[in-house]
Amino acid sequence: MKFKKAVMLGMGAAANPRRTARRVKFHRRRRQVNRDRRTSYQNWFKEYEKSANEHQEQAKAVATFGKKPLISIILPIYNTNHLHLRQCIQSVIDQSYDNWELCVADDASTTNPLAVVKELGAGSGKIKWVRSDKNQHIAGASNEALKLASGEHIALLDHDDLLLPNALFEAVQAINENPKSDLIYSDEDKVEDGKGHSDPFFKPDWSPDFLKSCNYVTHFAVMRRSTVEAIGGFRIGTEGAQDWDLFLRLTAKTKNIYHIPKVLYSWRKSPTSTAKTAKSKPYAYINQLRVLRDAAAAKKQPYSVLESRYKGFWRINYHIQGSPLVSIIIPTKDNYRHIKTCLESIIENTTYPNFEVIIVDTGSKDKQTLDFYKSRLVSANPVKVVGWKKTFNFSGACNLGASKSRGQYLLFLNDDTSVITHKWIENMLEHAQRDEIGMVGCKLLFPNDHIQHAGVILSERDIAFHPFYGLDPGLDIFSNIFISNIRNCSAVTAACSMISRQKFEKVGGFDEALAVTYNDVDLCLRLLKAGYFNLYTPYAEVYHYESASVGKITTPDRDKKELLAAQELMRERWLELLKRDPFYNDNFIQHGPGYQLKTV
Template sequence: MSQKIQKIQRIWQRRGILGVLHFLYQNAASQIKNKRAYQQWIEKNTFKQEDITSARQQISQWQIQPKFSIIMPVYNVEEKWLKRAIESVRKQIYPHWELCIADDASTESHIYSILTHYSQLDSRIKVVFRTENGHISAASNSALELATGDYIALLDHDDELAINALFENAQLINRYPEADFIYSDEDKIDSKGKRFSPCFKPDWSPEYFYSCMYTCHLGVYRTSIVREIGGFRSEYNGSQDYDLVLRFIEKTKNIFHIPKILYHWRSISASAASGSQAKPWAYTAGRKALESMLERSIYPGHVEETPNPGIYRVRRDIIGNPLVSIIIPSAGTTVNNASGSLCLLENCIRSVQQMSTYRNFEIIVVDGYDIPDATLEKILAMDVKLVRCAEPFNFSMRINRGAAEAKGQFLLLLNDDTEVITPEWLESMLELAQQTEIGAVGAKLLFPDGRLQHVGVMILEGNPCHAFYGFDNEQSGYYCSNIVNRNYLAVTAACLMMRQEVFQLLGGLDEAFPLNYNDVDLCLKAHQTGYRNVVTPYAQLIHYESASRQKGLKPGEWNQLNHKWKDYFEKLGTDPYYNPNLSLKAPNFELF
């Protein structure tokens, strides 16, 4: 509760009582809308009898009939939940499975009789009764010893699988036989069987995964790799599955996402699904699992816990002391604000120099011979390098000219209408940009009143959209997406860091986009080449959006972007970092 009070206090200080009321109304309205929307979604997406008939026909024609070993550790669970968990497996449309159950020396008498009954009822159900209570990792490993399938799937003893869970996974494996790790979307289910709180996930997003185990249920893993890495480790009990997957993904890149609800997580008092305080030791184990990952990584570092249980910040050590070249195109525009006139360029440079704790940077200002002499004199006294460009304003051209003069290993593209407000902004971006698999790194940008301007760009039906545009900064986003490092298809060049070598490899900014979409184009080139892009909320700047240049699109810009990227958009199908079940009308992660 104290976190919520502190959040309200911060909004009050920035935006007053009206801001607080708007925030509370926005949250309440969103919750009500989402609850209603999900019930409507369930009605439209329930697997019907004709779907089952069609699925069975498909199964009979498949070349590959993978066998799934469902791992289920059991300990003193209520009789009704245990039966429902087992029955959800027996009801699977896809028939090639085995349920591997390990009872962890339960003291409740009904456990033995239920498990014995089901093992005699269905030969696909295997049971081992442990003589000592070893907790969840030991019990999971005992169940794993029974497994003979090509893949294992993890099921908690009080949860349920959707009827099509294994069918959907087997269907994907027939399309992509190389699949090693498959995860699906999930929801929660209460004691009365009502489903709620769906989690519609992005495709594989490593930086998001290092912030929280978003893949969770249903997770399906190639058995041989699980055995290769040694199964579950007891020292990570509570987050043993997080530890397992952190080690698993070091062995494969063949990771797939099924954007369907295939798992129902039981929300009762004994379950982690009931709330963040249900199993506090699990979050300590999660931090330990991440620390272990960092010890194995070529990018070591440390883990910081956040005010949100189960949400972490992985900090990578910066390799060496690389020079960052900050490139700022500018005309030295002055605007009026509440305090009087403000030269945006001077304010931007001053914030960089005064706020930044990372000191190895150079500032390159690119202008069109249009910065007023008085401003020019001031910024040159700030140890700034000036590059002049006589051609008509073209943002891409000016960035490219600045990059050609840059001495740094890293480039930081920066609008002159920004103001740094977090001292470690450069470190936060550097620790990501230095990684060889990462292309563009973006920052969290705020309007002067504290509303969100940028936390990532999604491309929905060819339209680049800013996630949660205009929402309050205290809005944590969809499953904390606004407050953790998260992968996006694109980020804005108002503040974008990239290694110089990657920038040059991609050909810099396309000068055919003189004003808009040059950043989206750059990020798409990076993604197409195999890099991933990421936004870090730990680098924050105020963005006086387009205060120094004309707003809006020029004729043909949108058509130009979509013509250039038509084939790639078709190949992607949808934005991989935005679940296809979510609305395309607005990028706010809502169903309708």
């Protein structure tokens, strides 16, 4: 049997030489992309590290702080490599901000790591320690370390990781700027013996849906001690996911959350760390599932937790309430081929039963298009055609379609699209039904399955841009974190987006002063201003042939006067947000193509 299987596998490979060659080429390209990203980051880090070590400048700044709180650093240890522990504690001693204490809890180690702790703490009075007689695992050990803390704020540190010298300085500066903050988190990277720093994680500001997809807060985290104690500290039985569990419970109680867009923490890649391999702690993934389910139960939220394709990342699947009517609104003009393909894909590929289609024709004269409106595909399905009689105005056409529709939820769709995911409506509706969510956007793909849209980023220069435009989603591991997970973003494209009618009408619908360009971004920013989160989901996929009707912004036949006027209006309204998108990161160049490191 083994011989037959080997022969069959060999025949299969031989039968598909082109496919094999494509896969080999793809993996080579992916390795090169990630090598280039690593090299780029290491060059960037060399310059960044200089500013992180500016102790004198940081000391001068500390002298001006109104608050100089004691920071209690929580450090559970267990059979830690002595050299790594020494480096870890030394990174605390080397902090430019010196009002700290290190609270160490030895979880019944057998290799005497406390010897290192006692040696480095001798005579300083800044390092406390306790040793358990019985192994309690990391949640219990963390609680023992927490009992030692006397600071107003606590910070979390793993026993072989490193703090950058400016970590506490930046945290205390943030506390002074945001004195009510209950949780402060920073960007991070990884460090490996002999290989230096790599794998940076440049994070967005507070993104509650991203936190339910993955523990993006993780390192470096500083919390108000009274808030942590009020929720009961670390929960026993959540080992490997105890930090994530703490963040989920804490953020359910407070919205005073602040992000420091600087790398302040290096997570060590070691054989026993998930920084090195997801397989090192299989129990962690079992407990991740548990803490996400418990978070749903605590808030009485009707959702299921589903595994994603990638270890450590999850999908929160909210349960749809009832079966509300969804109105799909499609503006079009003289575009028979696209509108026919679009409508066929909706009728054939949609599993959600309760929808209607409103085609807003903006002045078609083409006989084939007009005949199509009389065809059986239109007449035999819940499809209505309404006419926009004025000069073309995308915002006006969408508003007209909304006014002529009956649905409780509005799904705006370009005519040059084709449905891929059968549950595309369900996978957007589950979020549009949530009280806190404004506009929901989906993953748009080009016909070659490369990314067209996975959320929009704001820019003072560009107004808005698609950061992953044209990218093969499997090529870049870092980009895939954002492409493959549900997360909040400042804006999504109206090429395919859903919103409840009530929220749409509350903020005034699309602004017809933005006739062609940026009307979707403007609507999303008004929702953001009204207190809603906009959301991107990768679980609704649609092909987009992109601006087949009006052309791309860069095409010669687009109205440049309209474009320039729209840009000027957007800068007048939204300049502060355009200067800094809260769901992007300050370390990246603030214009397209996106996710490229700035020069330090």
